[in-house]
Amino acid sequence: xxxxINRHLLLNIPVAVIVLLLxxxxxxxxxxxxxxxxxxxxxxxxxxxxxxxLGAFLCGTVIGAFVDSSSGAHFSFNTVFYSLIxxxxxxxxxxxFNNNVRACIVxxxxxxxxxxxLRFIVSYYTVGFNNMFKHxxxxxxxxxxxxxxxxxxxxxxxxxxxxxxx
Amino acid sequence: MRFxxxxxxxxxILAIFLIVTITSLTFGIVAHRMSPFSDAAGVVSxxxxxxxxxxxxxxxxxxxxxxxxxxLMIRNSEQEKEINELRKKVADYxxxxxxxxxxxxxxxxxxxxxxxxxxxxxxxxxxKSDKFKSFVINKGxxxxxxxxxxxxxxAGLVGYITEVGTTTSKVTTILSPNVSLGALDSRTSDSGVxxxxxxxxxxxxxxxxxxxxxxxxxLGDYIITSGEGVFPDGLMxxxxxxxxxxPVNSSIYADIKPLVDFSDIRNVMVITSxxxxxxxxxxxx
Numbered sequence: 001x002x003x004x005i006n007r008h009l010l011l012n013i014p015v016a017v018i019v020l021l022l023x024x025x026x027x028x029x030x031x032x033x034x035x036x037x038x039x040x041x042x043x044x045x046x047x048x049x050x051x052x053x054l055g056a057f058l059c060g061t062v063i064g065a066f067v068d069s070s071s072g073a074h075f076s077f078n079t080v081f082y083s084l085i086x087x088x089x090x091x092x093x094x095x096x097f098n099n100n101v102r103a104c105i106v107x108x109x110x111x112x113x114x115x116x117x118l119r120f121i122v123s124y125y126t127v128g129f130n131n132m133f134k135h136x137x138x139x140x141x142x143x144x145x146x147x148x149x150x151x152x153x154x155x156x157x158x159x160x161x162x163x164x165x166x
Numbered sequence: 167m168r169f170x171x172x173x174x175x176x177x178x179i180l181a182i183f184l185i186v187t188i189t190s191l192t193f194g195i196v197a198h199r200m201s202p203f204s205d206a207a208g209v210v211s212x213x214x215x216x217x218x219x220x221x222x223x224x225x226x227x228x229x230x231x232x233x234x235x236x237x238l239m240i241r242n243s244e245q246e247k248e249i250n251e252l253r254k255k256v257a258d259y260x261x262x263x264x265x266x267x268x269x270x271x272x273x274x275x276x277x278x279x280x281x282x283x284x285x286x287x288x289x290x291x292x293x294k295s296d297k298f299k300s301f302v303i304n305k306g307x308x309x310x311x312x313x314x315x316x317x318x319x320x321a322g323l324v325g326y327i328t329e330v331g332t333t334t335s336k337v338t339t340i341l342s343p344n345v346s347l348g349a350l351d352s353r354t355s356d357s358g359v360x361x362x363x364x365x366x367x368x369x370x371x372x373x374x375x376x377x378x379x380x381x382x383x384x385l386g387d388y389i390i391t392s393g394e395g396v397f398p399d400g401l402m403x404x405x406x407x408x409x410x411x412x413p414v415n416s417s418i419y420a421d422i423k424p425l426v427d428f429s430d431i432r433n434v435m436v437i438t439s440x441x442x443x444x445x446x447x448x449x450x451x
Contacts, residue, residue, distance in 0.1 A: 038295060053170065065203040068204035069207040070290075071293035073293070080183075
């Protein structure tokens with residue numbers, strides 16, 4: 001376990017703090033035309049690309065728990081899905097994708113798309129909400145796009161941290 | 167990749183994942199509490215969030231004062247308070263004029279408002295990706311907050327508590343489609359149910375549905391809680407900004423512009439106790 005929680009992951013704590021502040025504070029960053037990226041998810045994806053499966057899983061769980069403590073989601077939705085996304089990304093990068101910025105963009109975009117859609121279905125669609133398609137086009141897709149753009153910056157930060165920690 | 171599923175690492179991940187999921191679902195569904203993991207994260211981060219918010223709000227105030235002029239800001243805030251007071255007076259006046267059963271009940275409850283127990287709280291984080299403006303406050307079960315407690319500001323009703331942690335709680339606003347809240351037109355006493363809608367939430371509005379076709383609701387009427395559900399009666403919600411007809415059941419609906427500006431909430435009051443609290447939940451049990 002000590003090998004898993006290594007210098008690379010510990011160096012990410014300040015990055016995670018800044019990312020969580022950006023996500024849950026309206027003073028520093030108030031979105032782009034009312035659309036908000038999922039910064040913690042972008043960080044989870046970028047971090048998981050450089051971590052082992054277990055390290056990525058633990059980071060996803062911790063970041064998800066902090067997101068849950070600050071967001072309106074219930075039943076630890078983010079803790080569960082951030083951990084799943086982290087493991088999936090780590091596995092895909094190890095076995096299928098090349099570890100480059102294009103993979104980071106694709107993985108962040110689809111992770112954000114899946115997470116936001118699932119959250120919307122779990123939280124609102126089940127109570128009879130019927131504007132799913134409108135919400136998907138106006139809210140979820142633009143948010144996923146901005147998340148993918150934010151992931152580019154976080155990917156390079158993670159790459160630097162990974163190199164520095166070796 | 168197939169090899170990974172046979173490793174010890176995978177078994178550890180699976181075990182932790184199952185523990186996290188089962189614990190979270192048990193806490194959420196059975197106890198209606200935050201999971202121990204997000205609760206712990208909330209306890210750890212709450213002091214930092216409080217400190218950060220105090221600093222950020224201070225800087226924001228200085229910036230606003232610099233931008234708009236301090237006097238203007240003070241005058242504006244005084245006028246906003248005055249307008250809210252006047253709105254309440256108008257609602258009371260219309261109510262008094264009506265002289266119906268609701269009138270006496272409303273006044274009676276207004277007199278009994280001394281029984282309300284409040285817990286002041288501060289917003290410490292907001293989920294910006296949530297169109298329905300849910301947020302987290304810095305008070306939890308140790309401050310006497312419990313599930314379904316109504317949350318208000320001096321302007322009117324904000325929402326209610328949907329998840330309680332040790333030192334933090336989650337507030338779902340009246341913009342959410344999950345909300346189903348009994349409400350009345352303060353002038354005509356016509357009743358309906360307030361709920362959220364995605365399109366309206368973007369404009370910071372909610373909807374009063376199931377109003378009788380014979381009702382006399384009009385634009386600008388003030389809407390107050392009726393006391394059906396988890397809210398006490400007489401809490402100001404907002405004013406009617408649009409009226410339409412439901413094509414399915416021919417009932418009338420009214421779009422409501424809440425008196426609370428959900429994007430600018432800082433401090434709220436949680437009503438931790440009021441007369442009749444929990445009656446409906448007990449009946450349901």
